[in-house]
Each structure stands twice: as C-alpha cells, then as structure tokens.
Amino acid sequence: MSHVVYHCLMAVDRDHVLRSAAALLTRKSTATMDEVAKAAGISRATLHRQFAGRDALVRALESLGIQECEAALDAARLDDGTAQEAVRRLVKELEAAAGLLAFLYTENQLFEGEEQNEGWARLDARMAALFRRGQESGEFRIDLTPAWLTEALYGLMASGAWAVTEGRVAAKDFHYMIVELLLGGALRREES
Amino acid sequence: MSHVVYHCLMAVDRDHVLRSAAALLTRKSTATMDEVAKAAGISRATLHRQFAGRDALVRALESLGIQECEAALDAARLDDGTAQEAVRRLVKELEAAAGLLAFLYTENQLFEGEEQNEGWARLDARMAALFRRGQESGEFRIDLTPAWLTEALYGLMASGAWAVTEGRVAAKDFHYMIVELLLGGALRREES
DNA sequence: ATTCGATGAGACAAAGATGTCTCACGTGGT
DNA sequence: ACCACGTGAGACATCTTTGTCTCATCGAAT
Structure with missing residues (x-):
C-alpha cells in the first residue's frame, strides 16, 4: 500500500x-x-x-490574499484599545500582504459580472466596523463614511506598495506613512 | 486644389x-x-x-491624461493662497480626469523598462512642489515626504474613482472625501 | 536494482487579439 | 451626374497565450 x-x-x-x-x-x-x-x-x-489554468491561479491568489487579510485582522485585535491603536496594528499586520493586496485590488475589477469571493465582503465589513467603532467613540470624524475609509485604506496600501517597489518611498517608511496619512492627514495637528 | x-x-x-x-x-x-x-x-x-495599434492608443490616452492634469494644475493656481486651499482646488480640478488617471495609474507599471513619458515627471514635480510649499509654510507636516503625499493623492483619486463606479461611495462626495482624508485624515481635529 | 511518481522539456492544437488588406457603400464637394 | 474620401464590414495571416499531451529523466522508497 x-x-x-x-x-x-x-x-x-x-x-x-x-x-x-x-x-x-x-x-x-x-x-x-x-x-x-x-x-x-x-x-x-x-x-x-x-x-488548472490562469483563472484558477488568480483565484488561489485571491483566497491567499483573503486568508492573509483575515489573519492580519485577527492578529490586530480590532476590538482592543482605542480604534486608532487598532488601525495602527492593522496596517502593521497588513504590511506583509500589501503587494498581494495591490495586485488583487486592481485585478478584482476583472471579476465584474462574475461572483465575487464572499471573503472580501467579510473583510470590508470587519474593517468598516472598526472605523465605525472609532466614530462612535468620538475618535474618528463622522463626515467620512466607514466604507470610504475602508476603500482609502486599500488604496493607500496599494499606492504604498507600488511606491516602494518603484523606489519612490523607502520600504521602512511604509507602515508609518500609510498610518499617519490615513489617521492624521497632511495638515499639522497644531494648525488653527 | x-x-x-x-x-x-x-x-x-x-x-x-x-x-x-x-x-x-x-x-x-x-x-x-x-x-x-x-x-x-x-x-x-x-x-x-x-x-496605429493598441499601444498607440494607450500612449494617446497617456498624453491626454497628462494634458488634462497639467490643465488642472494650471487652473488650480497652485501658488495662490495657502497650500491647503491650493490642494482643495487641485482635487476639484482633477476630479473630471480621475477615471482616466485611475486607468493610467495602474497601466503605467506596464511601461516598466520602456521610456516613461516625461510629462509624469513634470506633474509629479509640480505636485511635490505644492506639498513642499505647504511644509515650508508650516501648514503641512514635515514627516510625510512630498513624494509620498503626491503618490497618496494619485492613489486616493484612483480609489475614489473606482469606489464611485462600483457604487460604494456617492459621486457627489468624491471631491470632499478625497480632500478631507488627504488633508485632515480620519482623526477628529479636536482630538487630544 | 527496481518501481512509482513527480518533474522538465517540448510538441501540438485551439482560442483570442492584433494588424493589414480589400471592397462596397454613402456622403459631401465639384 | 460625377468624383473623392472616409467609413463599415469582413476576410485573412500572424502572433501570443493558453491548455493538453507525450516522453525522457530523476529521486526516493521499496
């Protein structure tokens, strides 16, 4: 045997x-x-x-990306401490998967008509819930919707990943720049 | 004749x-x-x-995008008023070209080895100069490099354009959400 | 040593996209 | 009425990528 x-x-x-x-x-x-x-x-x-084919490969990459994202969400303990701290932990945990995320983020529009992997909806919901928690606790502004903040997080991760691969920003600054821009924006906080 | x-x-x-x-x-x-x-x-x-071919078409689209961006930069009068006001005007002027920008932003990595259109370098330089002006005037934080702020602006424009086409955010909120996140971030300003 | 299974190399057809060509049609100017 | 030019439709060869196949080889377990 x-x-x-x-x-x-x-x-x-x-x-x-x-x-x-x-x-x-x-x-x-x-x-x-x-x-x-x-x-x-x-x-x-x-x-x-x-x-089986290119399609299967991309699907497998999609599953891997979702899996890594969920692992990052788990590791970031989104419910612990302030929402701001949770966001910082989240970006740190997501950094390793940023490249893959950037690829999937642009590839997803390819799956237009076809069924979307339900994993994305779960991830979106968890991230949006984090931002909503921050809004309800008074940490985050309420005029930026959780959906947009989630989208912006994806977009900044993708931009950061590309900027790093093309040498426009240093890899060691990746986490800092994304978190600081997402949370604090470009304006100085002592402003006005 | x-x-x-x-x-x-x-x-x-x-x-x-x-x-x-x-x-x-x-x-x-x-x-x-x-x-x-x-x-x-x-x-x-x-x-x-x-x-002549698909390549020529994409190149023409690239030229169009650069042209529209430069027109937007001109119309935004980047040197007038505060840098913050200039950024707000810039995003407003760029809104119409956001979709095209989003396409070119992801397509540009296609032109890896080949010569990049010099127009992008000019645009990047002008935008980076705007952010640098804001830093020197004390409006913007100095721990986020002008290059990264420029990159983030591109990324947020692309994210916003896709989010709008997929119905995740309302088209009328496009300009506001991008500008507010880029300048102010997610945190409430009354914080701490 | 032998056998089993995975691998690499390559041939092959099928499918899709591209680029080029011809030809008929219609419209506007002569 | 005639002509010139742009256009649409389609045929066609070519190229690239894909997916499937065969066959020889190598390694490990027996």
Missing part, C-alpha cells in the same frame, strides 16, 4: 508557487503562465498541474 | 474616441480593440486608422 505514502511536500510547493506568483504579478500584472512558472522556478507543465 | 479642403472633423472624432476609450478602459482595463471601437461607435478599421 505505498499509495498512502506522500513522497513530496505538495502543500509547501504550492505555497511557494503562490508566493512567487504574487511577487511577480504585483510588479507585472499581465505576466504569462510561462513567466509565473519561471519566477517560481518550475516548468509550465508543473504549474498547470497545480493550477 | 481640393486636397487643401478638410471635409471632416478628424480632431473632434479623435477626441471623442479617446474619451470613449478612457471611459471604457477605466472600467475594464483589458478591453480589446474591438470593444473600444464599439464603445466609441466606430468600426475597428476606423479605430486602427486613427491609432
């Missing part, structure tokens, strides 16, 4: 392929399956064996 | 095609030449007669 013995570490390989694909597609969202395979250090045949 | 008489309004048609293409590609950045042609109400043959 040798068929019960799993010789290779398929799960690990699959994860490595996804990471490589995410890294490549973040930089070049139109990369071909061949390029993705080369980036992962495998052949196109093997890539096709693990992911 | 009838060849000196221009029967048709090619310039107008070309502009109309560009507008249609911009509107379509903002929603679906992978639209084919056929779809672009249909969206503009012309045949693919005519589209090819006006733009």
